[in-house]
Amino acid sequence: MKSRSLLADIGKSFLIAIWFMVLLFPLMVMKVNVSKGVAQVQFRWNMLPLVGIAAFVLSLLWRFALEWNEKRGNDSRAGGPLAKLKALTSQYLGIAVVRKGALFILLAFALAYPFLFGMYHTNVMITAFIYIILALGLNIVVGLGGLLNLGYAAFFGVGAYTYGLLWKYVGHSFIAAGIDPGWLFWISLPLAGIIATLFGILLSLPVLRLRGDYLAIITLAFGEIFRMVMQNSGDITGGATGISLIPRPWLFNIKLTPQKAATYIYFIAIVLVLITIFVVRRIEDSKVGRALEAMREDEIACQAMGINLVRNKLITFALGAFWAGIAGVVMAAQTTYINPDSFTLWESIIILMAVVIGGTGSIPGAIGGAILLKLLPEYFRALAQYRMLIYGIAMILVIIFKPDGLIPRKRKQYTFKEKELAK
Amino acid sequence: MALLELKNVSTFYGNIHALKSISISVEEGEIVTLIGANGAGKTTTLMSICGITPVRSGEILLKGQNITKVSPNKIVQMGVSQVPEGRRIFPQLTVSENLDMGAFLRRDKEGIKRDMEEVFSIFPRLAERRNQLGGTLSGGEQQMLAISRALMANPHLLLLDEPSLGLAPLIVQSIFEIIQRINKERKTTILLVEQNANMALKIASKGYVLQNGVIKMADTAAHLLENEEVRKAYLGL
Numbered sequence A: 001m002k003s004r005s006l007l008a009d010i011g012k013s014f015l016i017a018i019w020f021m022v023l024l025f026p027l028m029v030m031k032v033n034v035s036k037g038v039a040q041v042q043f044r045w046n047m048l049p050l051v052g053i054a055a056f057v058l059s060l061l062w063r064f065a066l067e068w069n070e071k072r073g074n075d076s077r078a079g080g081p082l083a084k085l086k087a088l089t090s091q092y093l094g095i096a097v098v099r100k101g102a103l104f105i106l107l108a109f110a111l112a113y114p115f116l117f118g119m120y121h122t123n124v125m126i127t128a129f130i131y132i133i134l135a136l137g138l139n140i141v142v143g144l145g146g147l148l149n150l151g152y153a154a155f156f157g158v159g160a161y162t163y164g165l166l167w168k169y170v171g172h173s174f175i176a177a178g179i180d181p182g183w184l185f186w187i188s189l190p191l192a193g194i195i196a197t198l199f200g201i202l203l204s205l206p207v208l209r210l211r212g213d214y215l216a217i218i219t220l221a222f223g224e225i226f227r228m229v230m231q232n233s234g235d236i237t238g239g240a241t242g243i244s245l246i247p248r249p250w251l252f253n254i255k256l257t258p259q260k261a262a263t264y265i266y267f268i269a270i271v272l273v274l275i276t277i278f279v280v281r282r283i284e285d286s287k288v289g290r291a292l293e294a295m296r297e298d299e300i301a302c303q304a305m306g307i308n309l310v311r312n313k314l315i316t317f318a319l320g321a322f323w324a325g326i327a328g329v330v331m332a333a334q335t336t337y338i339n340p341d342s343f344t345l346w347e348s349i350i351i352l353m354a355v356v357i358g359g360t361g362s363i364p365g366a367i368g369g370a371i372l373l374k375l376l377p378e379y380f381r382a383l384a385q386y387r388m389l390i391y392g393i394a395m396i397l398v399i400i401f402k403p404d405g406l407i408p409r410k411r412k413q414y415t416f417k418e419k420e421l422a423k
Numbered sequence B: 001m002a003l004l005e006l007k008n009v010s011t012f013y014g015n016i017h018a019l020k021s022i023s024i025s026v027e028e029g030e031i032v033t034l035i036g037a038n039g040a041g042k043t044t045t046l047m048s049i050c051g052i053t054p055v056r057s058g059e060i061l062l063k064g065q066n067i068t069k070v071s072p073n074k075i076v077q078m079g080v081s082q083v084p085e086g087r088r089i090f091p092q093l094t095v096s097e098n099l100d101m102g103a104f105l106r107r108d109k110e111g112i113k114r115d116m117e118e119v120f121s122i123f124p125r126l127a128e129r130r131n132q133l134g135g136t137l138s139g140g141e142q143q144m145l146a147i148s149r150a151l152m153a154n155p156h157l158l159l160l161d162e163p164s165l166g167l168a169p170l171i172v173q174s175i176f177e178i179i180q181r182i183n184k185e186r187k188t189t190i191l192l193v194e195q196n197a198n199m200a201l202k203i204a205s206k207g208y209v210l211q212n213g214v215i216k217m218a219d220t221a222a223h224l225l226e227n228e229e230v231r232k233a234y235l236g237l
Helices: A006-023 A025-029 A047-074 A081-094 A096-116 A119-144 A152-176 A183-204 A212-232 A258-285 A287-297 A299-304 A309-335 A345-358 A363-379 A381-401 A418-422 B042-050 B072-077 B095-102 B109-122 B124-128 B139-151 B169-185 B197-203 B221-226 B228-233
Strands: A030-035 A038-043 B004-013 B016-026 B031-036 B055-062 B080-083 B157-161 B189-194 B206-211 B214-220
Touching (some): A006 A025, A025 A047, A081 A096, A096 A258, A119 A152, A119 A345, A152 A183, A152 A212, A152 A345, A212 A345, A258 A287, A258 A363, A287 A299, A287 A309, A299 A309, A299 B072, A345 A363, A345 A381, B016 B031, B016 B055, B016 B206, B031 B042, B031 B169, B042 B072, B042 B080, B072 B080, B095 B109, B109 B124, B109 B139, B109 B169, B124 B139, B139 B169, B169 B189, B169 B197, B189 B197, B197 B221, B206 B221, B214 B221
Parallel strands (some): B031 B206
Antiparallel strands (some): A030 A038, B004 B055, B206 B214
16 A cells, blocks of 8 residues: 655645535525515625635545554554553453443443433433334344345334224223223234234235345335325324324323333333343344345355245344334334324434444444434434434444444354364 | 256246256266356256256256256255355355355254264365354365355255366365265265366266257267367367
8 A cells, every 4th residue: 555645635635625615615605695686696705715724624634534544454453542442341341240240230220210310311211222122123134134124114113003003993992991091002012013024024025036226125115105105094094193192001000190101111111122132132143043144145055055035034024023013112102192204214214324333233233323323313402403414424434434333243153162172 | 767857958047048958867876067168058057956047948857856846945955955156155154154054954963063074074174264254265265165065965966066166276176086085985976067177077977068058968978078079169179
């Protein structure tokens, strides 16, 4: 690799700055004022050097960052302060007691959270948990199976609408019979999982032969179809107005204040997250998980090994959809209101981003990504209008500087031990 | 009765007529080779046998049983295993995991373990690298891995698609020796597709020459090696 000289970098950045000044001239410098029906162009010349300087500095910074990234790649494990910190933490986490202690503290904190902070924070956390379940589910499809699904929010919607519709059509007979409609939540939870799974299988049938771009487009279309159907079949689903007053989950017939109800749902969500993590980990380590991984790597080789691709793809979509369905029910119970706007393409993309930023295929990555993408926007509401911009920049940065995601996957490999040899 | 028999098999890719009514028979325990130039239909023949590309007309019989419409995973279960062209190992899985994928359909843990040891004794190089990722192996090692992976299914019939592809002559030599050894020691019947006609005909008992989807010649390997036309077209003599 030839070394770049500082001078060349400055020169290039200078050119870029000039280019940006030209490019942004009509936007940043020219301003059209309309007064008394006459348009007048006002030239804000003082903006021009600002644009130039900003472009120059940013471009130079970018160049340095890229160079640093290359160097980091060349002599990785050379032991910078960051690497040392990483080694230290992994060394300590390697000790069982420390790891268990850390987990215990984390769990204790999670359990105490709703009592330490207010209802608002509890609700934010529930949303984060819902997204963790979603990200873990999508991680099976994208991370393990390598099938890009851009319509994942539809399965989320199937779950939410299962609960919503059940409430809308069965709820009043529950009330008439004197049964707490909160029971519906517990009925919907498994039911939504099953129905979402069926939808997953239904979707996977037409896409069995597709891969890559084609698969992405079909799943995207599926997501939009679901939303459109929900929106336009107003007689059945309430259309764009959605379904409201969805009951909160049943808890021994106790009337819960909104605050208590949030706490209750918080704990339900935590339990569901733990179950999801447990099950997804088991799947990853199982024979099915390995088959999914093999499918991601090479479909023809898979067929030559006698792996049933059709069945594999069905399983992938079904498993992913199942968790989305579960998450949907929790979401409906938390917000007590659903409408088709909660299940747009944007939603699917955020979940996918959580998986990719966190680290495709990595369970801690999916969790971290979901928390990051859901919590940060909540706490930086002041920057809400720049959210897309920030997401975009974050995505670019992650792809360039940490292409495997923030917490990259560490696959369990079975390693050969000496003991086996002795046998 | 032949172990494998293709009767007037025709395969299409869309409108392209890839195999034009070809007939092949492979007897139990022998090495049969299918030689031909690029695009002759050699790989398509193997893919048709495996059920990966659908056959439009004709019949494929395995031990007298019609497997023309049987799904690929069932065919593997019936004892046919393929080493696909270009090796196609799983680069992100370790060598042992790759081998384990080969035994995907088997349930006898003891047998799998025994076969893995046997494979490692055939290819000691793989034993050294069993914890290494498949993608980090050299071309020759990857070919060994691909063959081993196919053997892990414990096949009666092994389909080899151009095992010499992209390998140095010395390594090709040793791979062919191992193919012969597998045939003799494990009594595995082998259908070998090759462009390296000289090497293939030397270890085979019978050969077919495929040209533009048609079987041009079928004879014993020794006769084909002597044949003027084959010598000119495929052996470059």
